[in-house]
Amino acid sequence: MESLSQTEENYLKAIFKICENEDKPANTNAIASELQMTAAAISDMLKRLSSKELVHYKRHYGVTLTEHGSQIAKxxxxxxxxxxxxxxxxxxxxxxxxxxxxxxxxxxQSSELIFRLDRFLGRPKFDPHGDPIPDADGNFEMRKQIALSALQENESGVVVGVDEHSSAFLQYLDQMHLGLGVKVKVLEIYKFDNSLKISLGAGKELTISNKVSENLLVQKK
Amino acid sequence: MESLSQTEENYLKAIFKICENEDKPANTNAIASELQMTAAAISDMLKRLSSKELVHYKRHYGVTLTEHGSQIAKxxxxxxxxxxxxxxxxxxxxxxxxxxxxxxxxxxQSSELIFRLDRFLGRPKFDPHGDPIPDADGNFEMRKQIALSALQENESGVVVGVDEHSSAFLQYLDQMHLGLGVKVKVLEIYKFDNSLKISLGAGKELTISNKVSENLLVQKK
DNA sequence: TAATATTTTTAAGTTTGCTTAAAAATATTT
DNA sequence: AAATATTTTTAAGCAAACTTAAAAATATTA
Structure with missing residues (x-):
């Protein structure tokens, strides 16, 4: 088992990320956009990854990870x-x-390092953004989470994750005290732009845009 | 300040390591041997490092780090x-x-990460092998340490470091309970091969080869 | 379906960081 | 000092991982 370059690893991650959501092969342009590179570079690399049996690659069609490639990505x-x-x-x-x-x-590169880090941290199941941490075999713990924007009026939920990871968004959430674990209730839905009036735990009320509520993941309560 | 490749960083470290002991320029072959590469590769890279003003390089003479290069290495x-x-x-x-x-x-790459790691660890001054950890400005805390082989009969010292870092040597020291902080006393010097009989803390005696005593650093007590 | 647009691949060229082999400079020995 | 040995550099070439530009395949639209 030759070890991969960081570059190759990043390709596998990108393909995984793209295939994770939509259940179809990743196309060249999507990977290029994810990795901020030209499509030509992707074509080039896909051939190499294919010869290493890390991806299933069919020209002009798309690419998926092999079991081996998927394990590495996870x-x-x-x-x-x-x-x-x-x-x-x-x-x-x-x-x-x-x-x-x-x-x-x-x-x-050190599996023992990750084993010990995991143990030291108390075998956490989710990262600081609420994303699930796969176990050593690559299994994700799945949750019934939905976007806050999917709640009806008077429904409640607990914030368990975010769908967008930009600093700007995360800092905005901090400012609004909308961190993980916060309980929110939808008080009113303004139909014309789908913005929401919500209440947080301590009687505080807040209006948020649809862009925000679409990217805030909650567990219905 | 363009950031360096890992490769370039490794060259700077190698040059630093070589110049640290002997106070003269590092020659091409020494670097090649340190990095396990051919001399041609070194010549090649030295030109690039020189154009980035990380080293003072004079063909057929040798190489030293510039102030900037030295800071990076430290x-x-x-x-x-x-x-x-x-x-x-x-x-x-x-x-x-x-x-x-x-x-x-x-x-x-993250200076904030190192700042916080240092603080979390309690600002240690020495690493697990007893090597000094330079402060954020690159200053090393120097100790009066000598090889155990330099002690006379009946002199004592405390183990504070090692001059050789191979697993084999370190595991040997563990087996003999010759870790950092152990107090040793030279009981007898066998002239024909310079092996030593030493006593450890708890009345235990031990005979060690010259190879061992030369690579064990102690502080005279 | 023919024309057009989009996506993907190929081709040619670049940079980084190595290699081997030959040439050049410096050191050592006789 | 001349001959020999060692060290260092140069030259040519290679692989990885990109780029731009052109060609080819696939999709879309009139």
Whole structure:
């Protein structure tokens, strides 16, 4: 088992991310956009990944991960999210600061390191953004989560995650005290722009745009 | 300030390491041997590092680090040794297991990360092998340490470091209970091969080869 | 279905960081 | 000092991972 370059690892992650949502092959342009590279570079690399049997690749059709490629991608996600927990819980970074560092830390090669980090952190099941951390076999713990925008008037939920990870969005949520674990209730839906009036735990009320409620994931309560 | 590749960083570290001991320029072959590469590759890279003003390079003469290059090398050493402390103190790895992981972790780019890691670890001054950790400005705390082989009969010292970092040597020291902080006394010097009979704290006696005593650093007591 | 637009691939060229082999510079020995 | 040995550099070439530009395949639209 030759070990992969960081570059190759990043391709596998990108393909995983794209195929995760829609259940069809990833196309070249989508990968190019995800990795901020030209389509030509992607075509180039897909041939190499294919010869290493990390992806199923059919020219002009699209690409999916093989079982092996998928395992590697899931391990990378596991490492990324465990390091994010470390950075937030142990070194007290905020949830909007940790992505770039985790992006580098995830490439450190040592399964024993990840095993011990996981144990040290108390085998967390979710990262600081509420994303599930796959176990050592690559299994994700799934939750019944929906966008806040899907709640009806007078329904309540607990914030368990976000669908957008930009610093700007995360910092906005901090400002509004809309962090993970906060209980929210939809008081009113303004039909013309789908903005919401919601109440937070301590009797506080807040109006948020549809853009925000679409990207806030809650568990119905 | 363009950030350097891991490869370039490794060259700076190698040059620093070579110049650290002997106070003269590092020659091409020494660097090649340190990095396990051909001399041609070194010549090649030295030109590039020189154009970035990280080294003073004079053909057929040798190479030294510029102030800037030296600062980068010291920061890398700081990062490497702090991560080693993390791996041993927090994740309970042994001192012979941590080098390779630290070798990768040291390349993670974030000064805030290192600042916080240092604080979390309690601002340690030495790594698990007793090597000094430079402060954020690159200053090393120097100790009056000598090889155990330099002690006379009936002189005592405390083990504070090692000059050789191979797993084999470190594991041997563990087996003999010759870790950092152990107080040793030279009972007898066998002239024909310079092996030593020494006593450890709890009345235990031990005979060690000259190879061992030359690589064990002690503080005279 | 023919024309047009989009997507993907191929081709050619670049940079980084290595290699081997040969040439050049410096050191050592006789 | 001349001959030999060592060290260092240059030259040519290679693989990885990109780029731009052109060609080819697939999709869309009139």
């Amino acid at each position: 391990t990378l996600i596991r490492k990324h999210r465990l390091w994010e927990v470390f950075l937030c819980d142990v070194l007290n970074f905020t949830w909007d600061e940790v992505h770039e560092m985790a992006e580098q830390l995830e490439h450190v | 920061t890398l050493i700081r990062k490497h040794r702090l991560w080693e402390v993390f791996l041993c103190d927090v994740l309970n790895f042994t001192w012979d297991e941590v080098h390779e992981m630290a070798e990768q972790l040291e390349h993670v």
